[in-house]
Amino acid sequence: MSAIKVNFKNSQGQQLSARLEKPANAHPKAFAIFAHCFTCNKNLTAIANISRALTQTGFAVLRFDFTGLGESEGDFANTNFSSNIEDLQAAADFLQEEYEAPKLLIGHSLGGAAVLIASLRISSVEAIVTIGAPSDPEHVMRLFTEDLGAIEREGKAEVNISGRSFMIKKQLIDDLKQADENHDFHKIKKPLLIMHSPFDQVVDIENAAIIYRQALHPKSFVSLDQADHLLSHKEDSLYAGNIIASWVSRYIKMHEPSHLTTDKQVVTRTQETFTTEVMTDEHALIADEPLDVGGNDLGPSPYELLSASLGACTGMTLRMYADRKKWPLKEVRVHLQHQKIHANDCETCEEGSQKIDKIERVIEIEGDLSIEQKERLLEIANKCPVHNTFNNPVEIMTKLRES
Numbered sequence: 001m002s003a004i005k006v007n008f009k010n011s012q013g014q015q016l017s018a019r020l021e022k023p024a025n026a027h028p029k030a031f032a033i034f035a036h037c038f039t040c041n042k043n044l045t046a047i048a049n050i051s052r053a054l055t056q057t058g059f060a061v062l063r064f065d066f067t068g069l070g071e072s073e074g075d076f077a078n079t080n081f082s083s084n085i086e087d088l089q090a091a092a093d094f095l096q097e098e099y100e101a102p103k104l105l106i107g108h109s110l111g112g113a114a115v116l117i118a119s120l121r122i123s124s125v126e127a128i129v130t131i132g133a134p135s136d137p138e139h140v141m142r143l144f145t146e147d148l149g150a151i152e153r154e155g156k157a158e159v160n161i162s163g164r165s166f167m168i169k170k171q172l173i174d175d176l177k178q179a180d181e182n183h184d185f186h187k188i189k190k191p192l193l194i195m196h197s198p199f200d201q202v203v204d205i206e207n208a209a210i211i212y213r214q215a216l217h218p219k220s221f222v223s224l225d226q227a228d229h230l231l232s233h234k235e236d237s238l239y240a241g242n243i244i245a246s247w248v249s250r251y252i253k254m255h256e257p258s259h260l261t262t263d264k265q266v267v268t269r270t271q272e273t274f275t276t277e278v279m280t281d282e283h284a285l286i287a288d289e290p291l292d293v294g295g296n297d298l299g300p301s302p303y304e305l306l307s308a309s310l311g312a313c314t315g316m317t318l319r320m321y322a323d324r325k326k327w328p329l330k331e332v333r334v335h336l337q338h339q340k341i342h343a344n345d346c347e348t349c350e351e352g353s354q355k356i357d358k359i360e361r362v363i364e365i366e367g368d369l370s371i372e373q374k375e376r377l378l379e380i381a382n383k384c385p386v387h388n389t390f391n392n393p394v395e396i397m398t399k400l401r402e403s
Contacts, residue, residue, distance in 0.1 A: 006018050008064075008091065008094035010067055010086060014074045019062075020060060020099075021060065023060070023284065028060035030254050031103060031104075032054060032059050032060070032102055032104035032106060033061075034062070034106045034108070035066075035105070036109075037111055040111075046108075046231035049237035050237055051063060054248075055277075056245065057245045062091055062094075064087070066087050067084075085114050088122070089118060089122065092124070103126045104125070104126065108130075109133060110133075112134070113130075113133050119188060119190060127190060127193070127251040128191070129192075131231070132196055132231075133196075134207050185215045192220070197224040199225070199226055224240060266278065267279050275288045276299075287301065287302060288300070303338050308336075311335075311336050313384040313386035317381065317383065318332050318380060322367075329365065329366075334362070336361050339358050340356070340357055365377060
């Protein structure tokens with residue numbers, strides 16, 4: 001995904017820090033806003049994984065630090081739940097002015113409670129997703145129950161949340177109580193996806209049940225079984241992201257697919273890690289490296305993709321030939337293995353460093369075919385276009401292009 005740093009002002013004129021992540025072709029089909037959990041920031045790994053799943057389907061995702069958190073200006077001690085909702089409104093206004101009004105709101109934990117309320121104020125929103133969200137904003141007070149007495153007496157107190165210290169003022173407590181009294185899920189008349197884990201130790205899953213019972217249709221619930229509150233395991237956030245991307249396609253009106261911003265056939269984008277987006281004119285996928293070499297293992301490696309191209313081309317070529325001959329070919333399975341081996345016959349073999357690429361290809365053919373037909377298909381396999389490309393000299397011309 002293409003990530004750029006942006007800033008926008010909240011209702012108090014303070015700069016909020018954000019990241020806007022776009023699809024690899026830089027032409028979003030729709031925009032989304034991600035509201036993170038109480039005291040979290042936009043750089044949480046789980047948020048990045050969910051955002052990546054959405055950018056793969058054409059969304060641009062804005063995730064930002066609420067007032068006083070992360071790189072945003074302001075004093076967290078002087079913020080309240082209402083200010084989070086105002087920040088969401090400011091984020092929506094920013095997208096509308098600079099890009100396009102958001103159609104999707106995603107909220108994690110208290111951010112989920114915030115997007116439910118903010119969706120009533122942001123008219124462009126067409127769908128809402130909550131992850132581990134409390135059914136009442138006042139729930140967040142349970143994170144510092146032991147300090148409530150001191151906050152009531154002194155007007156403020158320093159509390160410890162997830163190993164970090166925060167100054168909490170009484171105005172936050174009062175605001176959460178008022179928000180709890182005023183929120184009404186019946187007012188939300190937009191598609192809603194509720195995601196929650198039965199193992200959530202911070203926000204009990206009964207909160208999801210309350211939201212689901214009170215919300216109007218269309219509404220959906222997906223269990224994030226085995227996940228913790230922060231989706232700290234990669235497989236949990238990747239699962240959540242894929243589910244959201246699939247679910248939202250039913251409810252969001254997307255723009256028609258845009259052509260690539262290039263005169264070439266493929267665009268790839270690699271950023272802070274090995275994880276690389278690959279996009280053709282109509283399709284997108286992820287390439288990566290295994291964990292043992294420093295990758296995130298979110299997709300096939302470059303050499304696996306290289307082998308896959310040969311396998312796909314082989315299968316398609318045999319399918320085309322058999323169809324033309326009207327042969328009863330049912331299925332083709334191509335097994336491939338790439339490796340580098342020392343060349344058996346070369347001028348520099350004595351140096352011990354010369355290697356060549358070797359791809360082993362084993363073809364399985366299913367169908368009521370004669371031995372002669374199978375042998376002919378084996379011959380045709382060696383004529384597939386990608387096979388011929390590998391066997392012919394390939395010239396790669398490389399030059400820099402200005403961004």
